[in-house]
Amino acid sequence: xxxxxxxxxxxxxxxxxxxxxxxxxxxxxxxxxxxxxxxxxxxxxxxxxxxxxxxxxxxxxxxxxxxxxxxxxxxxxxxxxxxxxxxxxxxxxxxxxxxxxxxxxxxxxxxxxxxxxxxxxxxxxxxxxxxxxxxxxxxxxxxxxxxxxxxxxxxxxxxxxxxxxxxxxxxxxxxxxxxxxxxxxxxxxxxxxxxxxxxxxxxxxxxxxxxxxxxxxxxxxxxxxxxxxxxxxxxxxxxxxxxxxxxxxxxxxxxxxxxxxxxxxxxxxxxxxxxxxxxxxxxxxxxxxxxxxxxxxxxxxxxxxxxxxxxxxxxxxxxxxxxxxxxxxxxxxxxxxxxxxxxxxxxxxxxxxxxxxxx
Ligand SMILES: [Ca+2]
Ligand SMILES: [Ca+2]
Numbered sequence: 316x317x318x319x320x321x322x323x324x325x326x327x328x329x330x331x332x333x334x335x336x337x338x339x340x341x342x343x344x345x346x347x348x349x350x351x352x353x354x355x356x357x358x359x360x361x362x363x364x365x366x367x368x369x370x371x372x373x374x375x376x377x378x379x380x381x382x383x384x385x386x387x388x389x390x391x392x393x394x395x396x397x398x399x400x401x402x403x404x405x406x407x408x409x410x411x412x413x414x415x416x417x418x419x420x421x422x423x424x425x426x427x428x429x430x431x432x433x434x435x436x437x438x439x440x441x442x443x444x445x446x447x448x449x450x451x452x453x454x455x456x457x458x459x460x461x462x463x464x465x466x467x468x469x470x471x472x473x474x475x476x477x478x479x480x481x482x483x484x485x486x487x488x489x490x491x492x493x494x495x496x497x498x499x500x501x502x503x504x505x506x507x508x509x510x511x512x513x514x515x516x517x518x519x520x521x522x523x524x525x526x527x528x529x530x531x532x533x534x535x536x537x538x539x540x541x542x543x544x545x546x547x548x549x550x551x552x553x554x555x556x557x558x559x560x561x562x563x564x565x566x567x568x569x570x571x572x573x574x575x576x577x578x579x580x581x582x583x584x585x586x587x588x589x590x591x592x593x594x595x596x597x598x599x600x601x602x603x604x605x606x607x608x609x610x611x612x613x614x615x616x617x618x619x620x621x622x623x624x625x626x627x628x629x630x631x632x633x634x635x636x637x638x639x640x641x642x643x644x645x646x647x648x649x650x651x652x653x654x655x656x657x658x659x660x661x662x663x664x665x666x667x668x669x670x671x672x673x674x
Pocket of ligand 1: 382383384422423424465466569
């Protein structure tokens with residue numbers, strides 16, 4: 316009897332030790348993820364397979380081109396996982412333009428006086444020109460900028476850019492989702508003073524940024540909140556922030572202004588179908604975060620489909636929706652840029668840039 320009792324005590328001690336290990340050594344301190352409401356005021360068009368019609372540009376040459384930008388001459392730029400920024404000239408030829416030792420180049424934007432602004436998760440905000448690479452911003456208020464995600468240039472030369480999370484690195488993105496806390500920021504780089512300041516703090520994975528056609532407001536997407544915020548830069552609401560669109564049918568990644576003033580947003584399947592329960596249990600999150608394969612477990616569904624939407628200039632409606640519902644041709648689309656009646660699509664799970672005719 317004494318032996319059985321000892322065994323039970325030992326088992327209890329082991330269970331307590333295991334639980335303490337999980338709680339104290341977990342890399343996260345999780346909150347519950349707020350999922351989009353089923354009773355949204357914005358109606359969502361039905362899923363379709365329009366994205367399966369994409370033409371593949373630069374197939375095999377481009378490793379996971381997250382973002383795409385087109386300059387005034389019609390040259391298309393993209394940054395890939397091997398550190399290359401490549402460009403496609405109007406004559407159809409690809410050029411290996413500039414290479415950087417980095418696997419974490421994300422959002423890009425063309426600069427009006429030439430060159431390309433590039434976000435790097437490790438180095439910060441960079442400028443690429445024919446002469447090479449310059450670091451524009453590596454710190455804000457004394458802290459390293461670690462997860463610069465997307466950028467846009469205003470006509471006065473100011474650069475607005477997002478920091479997805481100040482807590483986790485690129486390869487630990489799944490931990491930021493599991494933690495579900497607002498570690499994101501929206502920053503501004505002023506070229507006249509070369510200083511960087513914090514415009515907004517406490518964002519749920521700050522991702523795509525875009526300016527309205529008249530530059531009266533700035534949009535920033537919060538991927539883990541299924542919404543995009545509007546921050547006024549001009550007019551009587553200047554300095555105020557409000558919701559632009561919410562309850563999106565996916566986590567918004569990059570956002571781009573369309574020629575007609577509307578916006579293209581790439582939506583990510585951040586909550587894998589059938590695993591919603593993971594995001595509502597703190598205990599489960601603590602356990603999962605300890606596993607080496609946690610990323611696959613949590614974000615595996617992101618590579619299984621692609622969705623792009625077009626949202627009205629005032630955020631009041633979703634006007635168009637294109638999908639590849641099972642990722643047959645393209646998946647994990649992170650960016651959609653409209654240029655001369657075509658959409659150009661970036662993806663973190665493709666070896667090409669997708670081109671979709673809009674007419
Ligand atoms: Ca961009
Ligand atoms: Ca992004």
